[in-house]
Amino acid sequence: MEKIIHRADSRGYANHDWLKSHHSFSFANYYDPNRIHFGALRVLNDDFIKGGMGFGAHPHDNMEIVSIILDGGMEHRDNTGRQAVIRRNDVQVMSAGTGIMHSEFNASKTEDANMLQIWVFPKERNVTPRYDQRTFDPTARENALQVVISPDAADDALHLNQDAWFSLGKFDAGQQIDISSKVPGIGSYLFLISGEIKVADEILHTRDAIGLSDYNKITVDILKPAEFLLIDIPMLN
Structure with missing residues (x-):
C-alpha cells in the first residue's frame, strides 16, 4: 500500500476578500511539484464565497468538473442558456469537453456559501459538453x-x-x-x-x-x- 497525507494547514490558500479558497493541489498561484494531482484527480478546492459574489463567466475545456455544496447555494449559468441553483445535498457534474463558458455566483446576497470544486482529467477528450445535477437524500x-x-x-x-x-x-x-x-x-x-x-x-x-x-x-x-x-x-x- 502507498499513501499520501495532505494536512488541512498544508494546503495552498488564496484570500481575495470575496473568496477564500484552500487548494489541495497546485492551482492558480499555488504551486507544489509534489502536489500536482492524485491520479486523474487534478483539483480539489475548498471555496468560501461571500454573499452576492462569485466567479464571472469563464471558459473550460477537456476537464470533468464536480461541484458539491457544503453550505448555502450557488447559481450556475452557462452559454447554452442553462440556469440552476446548487444547494447543500446537491451535486453538479460538468463535462467541459470541446469547450463551455459558465459563471457561478452565491445565490444569497447576504449569506456566505461553501463549496468543493473538483476537477478530474477526462477519459475521452473533445466530447460534447454536458451538465447534470441531482439532489441526494x-x-x-x-x-x-x-x-x-x-x-x-x-x-x-x-x-x-x-x-x-x-x-x-x-x-x-x-x-x-x-x-x-x-x-x-x-x-x-x-x-x-x-x-x-x-x-x-x-x-x-x-x-x-x-x-x-x-x-x-x-x-x-x-x-x-x-x-x-x-x-x-x-x-x-
Whole structure:
C-alpha cells in the first residue's frame, strides 16, 4: 500500500476578500511539484464565497468538473442558456469537453456559501459538453457511504467522462467502515469534511485528506462524529 497525507494547514490558500479558497493541489498561484494531482484527480478546492459574489463567466475545456455544496447555494449559468441553483445535498457534474463558458455566483446576497470544486482529467477528450445535477437524500449517508457519482449504470448516481466514484458519508463516533479498491489501477482519496478518523495508522482531523493506492481493503475508524468525501479514481500511468 502507498499513501499520501495532505494536512488541512498544508494546503495552498488564496484570500481575495470575496473568496477564500484552500487548494489541495497546485492551482492558480499555488504551486507544489509534489502536489500536482492524485491520479486523474487534478483539483480539489475548498471555496468560501461571500454573499452576492462569485466567479464571472469563464471558459473550460477537456476537464470533468464536480461541484458539491457544503453550505448555502450557488447559481450556475452557462452559454447554452442553462440556469440552476446548487444547494447543500446537491451535486453538479460538468463535462467541459470541446469547450463551455459558465459563471457561478452565491445565490444569497447576504449569506456566505461553501463549496468543493473538483476537477478530474477526462477519459475521452473533445466530447460534447454536458451538465447534470441531482439532489441526494442526506439520510442515505448516515453511517453509510452514499455513492453520488459512478460509472456503473446500476448505481443511482451521476456519472463523469471517467471511471470514477464519488461517495459521501456521515458517521457517528465508534463506527467502523471498510473501503476497498474498486478495480486494479484505482486509488482512493479521502477528504475529511469534518470530524476525526483513523485510517492507515493516521489520525485525520477536519479538512485533512489521505490518498491510498496499491491496496485491497482498509478500515476507517470514526473517532469523533465525521463527514467525508471518498473519491475512487484511476491512478494513470
